[in-house]
Amino acid sequence: MSAVTTCGTLVIGGGFYGCAIALALAERGKDVLVIEKEVDLLTRASFRNQARVHGGYHYPRSVLTAMRSRVNLPRWVEDYRACVVDEFEQCYAIARRFSKVSAAQFARFMDHVGAPLTPAPARLRRLFNDILVEDAFLVREHAFDAAKLREMMRARLDKARVPVKTGVEALRIGENLLVETNEGPVQASEVFLCAYSGVNTILEASGLPHIRLKHELAELALIEMPEELRQLGVTVMCGPFFSFMPFPARGCHSLSHVRYTPHASWQDAAPADVLRTPRVSNFPLMLADARRFVPALARSRQLDSLWEIKTVLPASETDDSRPILFQRHWGRPNLHCVLGAKIDNIFDVLTECAALG
Numbered sequence: 001m002s003a004v005t006t007c008g009t010l011v012i013g014g015g016f017y018g019c020a021i022a023l024a025l026a027e028r029g030k031d032v033l034v035i036e037k038e039v040d041l042l043t044r045a046s047f048r049n050q051a052r053v054h055g056g057y058h059y060p061r062s063v064l065t066a067m068r069s070r071v072n073l074p075r076w077v078e079d080y081r082a083c084v085v086d087e088f089e090q091c092y093a094i095a096r097r098f099s100k101v102s103a104a105q106f107a108r109f110m111d112h113v114g115a116p117l118t119p120a121p122a123r124l125r126r127l128f129n130d131i132l133v134e135d136a137f138l139v140r141e142h143a144f145d146a147a148k149l150r151e152m153m154r155a156r157l158d159k160a161r162v163p164v165k166t167g168v169e170a171l172r173i174g175e176n177l178l179v180e181t182n183e184g185p186v187q188a189s190e191v192f193l194c195a196y197s198g199v200n201t202i203l204e205a206s207g208l209p210h211i212r213l214k215h216e217l218a219e220l221a222l223i224e225m226p227e228e229l230r231q232l233g234v235t236v237m238c239g240p241f242f243s244f245m246p247f248p249a250r251g252c253h254s255l256s257h258v259r260y261t262p263h264a265s266w267q268d269a270a271p272a273d274v275l276r277t278p279r280v281s282n283f284p285l286m287l288a289d290a291r292r293f294v295p296a297l298a299r300s301r302q303l304d305s306l307w308e309i310k311t312v313l314p315a316s317e318t319d320d321s322r323p324i325l326f327q328r329h330w331g332r333p334n335l336h337c338v339l340g341a342k343i344d345n346i347f348d349v350l351t352e353c354a355a356l357g
């Protein structure tokens with residue numbers, strides 16, 4: 001029988017959230033251990049995402065989400081500056097038909113939440129098919145380099161002397177927070193479950209109630225852009241449209257489409273093998289639609305696709321908001337479940353952690 005490892009606080013999941021929480025707790029003098037089932041930190045959703053540091057523009061139907069982004073964005077840029085990429089123009093275009101907001105409503109909303117925008121200059125407007133696009137705005141929004149973020153989090157954890165065990169999967173959280181793993185048991189006095197799409201898998205195996213979550217099997221196409229789109233990100237709002245923006249960790253762009261990025265969706269538990277099933281890329285469908293709006297996209301080329309399970313709260317369905325989930329003492333004393341929804345929400349999560357004492 002394996003020896004029991006002991007620690008004060010066990011963080012399950014070495015994504016951006018698990019790492020940032022572990023660091024904050026270690027700074028407060030806690031004895032923290034991070035376990036991560038993959039071979040490295042930040043390989044899952046924290047790498048396989050669109051790399052947008054949200055400035056609120058994506059959420060013109062949720063005042064709270066847009067406002068929190070306005071507050072969190074400058075802090076994120078300051079704390080993670082070495083990962084921030086801003087040498088590109090970010091453009092939000094409003095579709096003439098099927099958009100849930102008009103250009104005037106979009107501009108009014110952004111004014112209300114203090115998110116500056118300017119009319120896109122003529123050289124950018126010429127890139128759009130104006131039969132389909134009502135208006136376009138230039139905003140200041142950043143991308144992040146997820147590979148640099150991984151290096152940064154690893155270095156910070158090393159410096160803070162927080163032990164990290166990769167290749168270690170939490171299988172079950174028992175009574176008194178004895179956690180079974182594939183490498184033997186870990187006894188903790190406090191557990192933060194930061195497993196994102198894997199949260200309910202662990203809760204279910206532990207005989208604990210599910211958290212209501214919605215999962216999507218998401219495909220982000222990685223593409224090489226034609227010259228005139230290389231220094232540009234475009235998001236077409238606000239409905240069944242698309243966005244492309246730089247993906248610095250691979251030196252290319254990502255393309256996602258509201259209709260074609262999700263390949264499947266389901267509630268609550270995550271089927272374990274969904275990422276291993278062979279899939280056919282939806283890139284041709286994404287491109288066929290997106291090039292109608294931005295004709296130059298026809299000369300883009302698919303390099304690869306990133307596949308990930310995207311997990312959101314069911315409440316996000318109605319207004320596309322991205323609130324955090326922070327469930328204290330979920331089914332067991334001192335077991336806390338966390339879901340960040342987007343990376344700049346980390347400060348809201350850390351506020352909740354601090355309130356725990």
Ligand SMILES: Cc1cc2nc3c(=O)[nH]c(=O)nc-3n(C[C@H](O)[C@H](O)[C@H](O)COP(=O)(O)OP(=O)(O)OC[C@H]3O[C@@H](n4cnc5c(N)ncnc54)[C@H](O)[C@@H]3O)c2cc1C
Nearest residue numbers: 013015016017037045046049050052170196198341342343
């Ligand atoms: C397609 C897509 C696009 C997105 N675009 C953006 C965007 O542009 N901007 C933005 O801010 N946010 C975006 N997000 C959301 C963002 O990626 C997530 O909010 C964030 O990465 C979540 O971080 P995390 O640490 O909670 O999750 P993860 O990075 O997934 O970390 C969870 C970790 O837990 C580990 N784990 C799971 N189960 C176990 C277990 N049993 N034992 C041990 N370890 C376990 C996993 O291996 C994983 O490393 C996007 C997400 C997706 C999927």
